[in-house]
Amino acid sequence: MQSLHPLRRALPLAALFTAAAMPAIAAAQVAPLPVATLGGTRLDIVATGEVARAPDIATIFAGVVTQAPTASAALAENATRMTATIAALRRAGVAERDIQSAAINLSPQYRYGENVPPVLTGYQASNQVTIRFREIKRAGTILDALVQAGANQINGPAFSLDKPAAALDEARTAAMALARTRADLYARAAGMTVRRIVAISEEGEQTNQPRPMMVSMALSRMEKDATPVQAGEQTLGVTVRVTFELQ
Structure with missing residues (x-):
């Protein structure tokens, strides 16, 4: 009787071990995650924490609009005035990297x-x-320089924080503290106590600031003093949803 090759005898055995292991692997992949069960009363709290910070970045949107009988004439006049506007910004101390083209447009005009x-x-x-610039106190000087150079579209300044992460983390801490305070209040009102926190989720961040100041050619007046600009404060907030268990 001819004996089987050792490799041929090993193959069915290996296949048997593989088949036996597959159900265990599949079971491990579909095993559900443990779900926290509540033994008491569930309480969901939504709370927002806010902090105020002085902005350290100012952004101004400026432009030149020109009209002419031909497209080439309109573009040529616009280029001349925009070149003067950018030169005025450089003289005012705005760095080259902080001046960025935003939009260039040419459109026909009709009489209807x-x-x-x-x-x-x-x-x-x-x-x-x-x-964009960091010396916010110079915003008025830069606005006046834009108007004097021929810019006839100005929107700003808009104020913001360069690195808001630390302020947002402080708002998160305040939101959690407020959520816990409210949970304790509800628990006392119900004659119960807070046993534990079951879940925490962050619902979003928000930044509240005044709308940018609009500057128009008709209302601008070049005077000895720069246009007054007040940066004020910026409010940053974070909203969280916290689920508590009461007993």
Whole structure:
């Protein structure tokens, strides 16, 4: 009788071990995670913690809008005035890296009337830049420099925090403290006590600040003193949802 090769005899045995191991692996993959069970009363609290900080970044959006009978003339005049605007920003101390083009647009202009086709009257060119700087007290000087250089679209300044992480963490701590205070209040009102925290989730961050100041050519006046600008404070908040167990 011919004997089987050792490898051929080993293969069915290996297959048997593999087949036996598969149910265990599959069971391990689909095993449900443990779920916390409540032995008492469930209480869900939503709380928001807030902190106030003085902003350290100012952003101004400025642009030049020009109109001319032809597209090339509108673009040429716009380029001249925008070049003067950027030069004024540099003289005011704004770094090159803090001046960024935001939008360039050229569009035809029409005159409309009743029962007549539109009549082309010329072209409008616009060029907008974003200016960002840290010396917030110089915002008024920079605004005046923009107007004097020929910028006729100005929106700002908008104030923000460069690194808000630490302030947001403080708001998270305040939110958790407020949630626990409210849980204790509800527990006392119900004649119970807080046993433990079952779950915590963060529902979002928010930043509240005044709307940017609008500056128009008609209202701007070049005077000896710079345009007054007050940065005020910025409020940052974090909202959390905390589930407690009462007993």
